[in-house]
Amino acid sequence: MLRDIETTIEELIDRQGVSFIASVSEDGFPHMKAMLPPRKRVGIRAFYFTTNTSSMRVAQYRKDPKASIYFCDSRLFRGVMLVGRMEVLEDPASKEIIWREGDTLYYPKGVTDPDYCVLKFVATGGRYYTDFHSQSFEIA
Template sequence: MQQSIKNDIRRLVEKSGKVYVSSVNEEGSPNTKAMFARDHDGMKVHYMSTNYSSLRVSQFMKNPKACIYYCNERFFKGLMFTGTMEVCTDRETRERIWRNGDEMYYPKGVDDEDYCVLRFTAEKGNYYHNLTKELFPVEELEEESEG
């Protein structure tokens, strides 16, 4: 993959305030929801916050297969990652993505029992841009291009 495309992908993730998160329900059908894009480690690991009591959490606990999608509607670019989702309740992970104002959703703060973090680990990617698509293993984004 060209370095310029890798840079476009990284920019898309960095500038996105939201990400679409898909889980699988008990009937095997996909369920998609828009969520705040909170943080990421490179392009492989992505973090979102949600309520522990939510439907999404119960679905991921039963089936960790997941998909996340970042998009730029203006330029019709989209980035889909497939992988697995982990539900995290440890304090360190919760503190990592806590933001001022989150008390609106979690009144008891970072220790609110209904506050948890979704940690998505990407395996494969599909980047759509300029009427073309790039299919790639996520590790390819972490490599610097030669030359």
């Protein structure tokens, strides 16, 4: 993939206040959910989100890690979908990395709350849409 497109996609992602994650349900249908932006991003390859360990989405990812995430700039009508796999991380180091002050609102027992986990999405490819055109790409 061309570097300038990757930079454009990174900038699009960083400006969004909402991200969308998708999982595969037990009956094989995609389930989409709006989320806060990722807490950490490594290029367009890895993304880290916080969520509740007890959530339906975590159960789905544990059963089938296939996933996609989507970011959309509705003002300019452009977006990027990334496909890959979602990992559920519960180790202390992963939880510490993306913990923020104020997270006790969602996880009252703090960073060690058993209902707090990290979703790590690793992309293998995607599709970028802008100016009435789309382009597929792979991520090495």
